[in-house]
Amino acid sequence: MSDLDRFSFNQATAQHWALPDAVAGCAAAGLDKIGLWREPVQAYGVAATAQLVRDAGLAVTSLCRGGFFQQDDWYDDNRRAIDEAATLGTPVLVLVCGGLRPAERDIDAARQHVGDAIGALVPHALDAGVRLAIEPLHPMFASDRCVVSTLGQALDLADPYPAEAVGVVVDTYHLWWDDQVWRQITRAGAERRIACFQAADWITPLPEGVLLGRGLPGTGCVQLRRFREAVDEAGYTGPVEVEVFNAEVWARPGAEILAETIERYLEHVA
Structure with a gap:
């Protein structure tokens, strides 16, 4: 097995690289996996994107994002995302x-709403053959982006539903700080809940826009290989996505970003 067999380039890492160029760039680099985001996919056309990646010999490892259950249209939007x-x-x-x-100030009620909303989507997800993957985000995002802050919370929300319908995302950027994360990764594996593994570093100091504080592997303080080995030991054998939001990275040409991402993945994650 090649060290790149599990590698997937998430297109968010090269935010300004046009979708057709990103797909072509991944194929030219010898990759067979890519992670996609809904906005550029919708702009290009969902069916057209599906044809584009198939023609390039790529598999889509994940689509981001559904959720945002605090919005009034969450049900219809998430059904569209599943489709x-x-x-x-x-x-x-x-x-x-x-x-x-x-x-609103009741975060417990907000989390309960998340669980109920996911339950409402499970039948459609099962029919479509799509797994809903709950991604816990760092607590600094709890008020506006994600009231699910730990892997344990995500697993508790997934627990009432079949593992083939609801899983979790292990994202190193969001979970590296949690002293319970290793135990929870073991639990996630035992419960067959690991649906996606994403690697990004935590850079210090964070930029002014904390959303853009992800670094390419090896540029921050996260034990990325320890995470990868932990999910492997828990039984996860799926893709390893590198997903980075960073304005300095985005300012560079897409092919250059991809080349460095591959190099750093091999050095610090694989």
């Missing part, structure tokens, strides 16, 4: 579950 994932042939729809509603 888009099915059209693309990806088995994983990443859920960024959303924050508090305006003027």
Whole structure:
């Protein structure tokens, strides 16, 4: 097995690389996997994107994102997201579950709403053959982006539903700080819940826009290989996506970003 056999380039890492160029760049680099985001897919056309990646010999490892359950249209939008994932042939729809509603302060109630909303989507996800993957985000995002902050919370929300319908995302950027994460990764493996593994580093100091504080592997403080070995030991054998939001990285040409991402993945993750 090649060290790149599990590698998937998430297109968010090269935010300004046009979708057709990103697909062509991955294929030219000898890759066979890519992670996609809904906005550029919708702009290009969902069916057209599915054809594009198939023609390039790529598989879509995940589609991001569903969720944001605090919004009024969460049900219809997430059903559309499930359908888009099915059209693309990806088995994983990443859920960024959303924050508090305006003027809301009850975070426990917000988490309960997330669990109930996921339950409402499970029948459609099962019919479509798409797994809903709950992604816990760092606690600094709890108010506006995701009230699910730990892997344990994500697993608790997934627990009432079949593992083939609801899993979790292990994202190193969001979970590296948690002293319970290793135990929870073991639990996730035992419960067959690991649906997606994403690697990104935590850079210090964080930029002013904390959303853009992800670094390419090896540029920050996260034990990335320890995470990869932990999910492997827990029984996860799926793709390893590198997903980075960083304005300095995005300012570079897409092919250059991809080349460095591959190099750093091999050095610090594989």
